[in-house]
Amino acid sequence: MLKKIIFMIGAVLLVWGALAFIKWRQINAAMAMGAQFAPPPPAVATFTVKNASWQPVLASVGTVEAVHGVMVSTDLPGIVKEIAFKSGTAVKQGDTLVMLDTRQEEAQLNAIRARLELARTNFNRIEDLLKKRVASRSDYDSTVAEYKQAEALVKEVEAQIDRKTIRAPFEGILGIRLVNQGQYLKSGDTVVSLQSLDPIYVNFNTPQQNLSELVEGRAVRVSADGLPGEFFEGKISAIDPEVDPATRNLRVQATLANPQEKLRSGMFVRAEVLLPERDAVLAIPASAVDYAPYGNSVYVVREMQNPEGETYTGVDQKFVKLGATRGDLVEVLSGLQAGDQIVSGGTFKLRNEQAVIVNNEIQVGADPSPTPKDS
Secondary structure, three states: OHHHHHHHHHHHHHHHHHHHHHHHHHHHHHHHHHHHOOOOOOEEOEEEOOEEEEOOEEEEEEEEEEEEEEEEEOOOOEEEEEEOOOOOOEEOOOOEEEEEOOHHHHHHHHHHHHHHHHHHHHHHHHHHHHHOOOOOHHHHHHHHHHHHHHHHHHHHHHHHHHHOEEEOOOOEEEOOOOOOOOOEEOOOOEEEEEEEEEEEEEEEEEEHHHHHHOOOOOEEEEEEOOOOOOOEEEEEEEEEEEEOOOOOEEEEEEEEOOOOOOOOOOOEEEEEEEOOOEEEEEEEEHHHOEOOOOOOEEEEEEEEEOOOOOEEEEEEEEEOEEEEEEOOEEEEEEOOOOOOEEEOOOHHHOOOOOEOEEOOOOOOOOOOOOOOOOO
């Protein structure tokens, strides 16, 4: 009985050993096949570096400011008698906006005019008497003084009445009315905003190292959110002589024509100073650049040889020095030359001397002035 048990155990161990040996052989074979397996080369799109004419720009953000812009306010206190404008309308210089109640001043004016008439009559009478040497010189001087004083008082009250008629100080567009008829206004209370929008200013800041590029009369191009695809042309009209000591930025002002008054005071805009055009600029898609803290690089596609001497299409990583950007493109100052074929997208999955397959059916953006639909 014991022999049978030992025989059965030995048979089981033998079967297990055979199965383990077979499994071990299968695993070794799979590992050997995996070691020999090479992933297929990734497909990449390429871009050929070319010399191009490129007008460089100094880009900045700015704020629109009216050439003339004020909050029209009252000069003297009073009650609003009449409102002679509508919100948002255009007015010319001198147009009446608001009239305050002047009944008290007009009553005073009537009284002073009566006094003036009496002073004029006395003046004429004393002048005749003086010619006849009936009146003294002192009486004549006193009468003349009263007459001139009455004239001055009339002009003073007339000026007060005139100051209670609020007029547009210049031509422009009115804002929203801030007063109502019958409302009592104190001296200095705001009535309405008035802005002159054509021409218009754009103020922006630029670093001090750009000072040599800033010249009065140099062209400026402006675009704004809310006005897609529209550009406004103008020229630099003023450069602040003082550099901000906190930011080391220089304040620049450009004047732009705004005949349709699409640019409004206070708007946020993008301003570009157009510098003289340069030839032979190497510009590549920004997507071709592998940005890294230790340096920016691109992958140049060229023919290579592996250790066995076989030729294949691979990539060579080259470090580049970048310049200005323009739309989808970035300027290359050094590291590339015209004619180089570079990988224009998907650089994150590449490594130096890796084999690739060129597939240019789909190209990445390379537009110097892109207009995305969802921008």
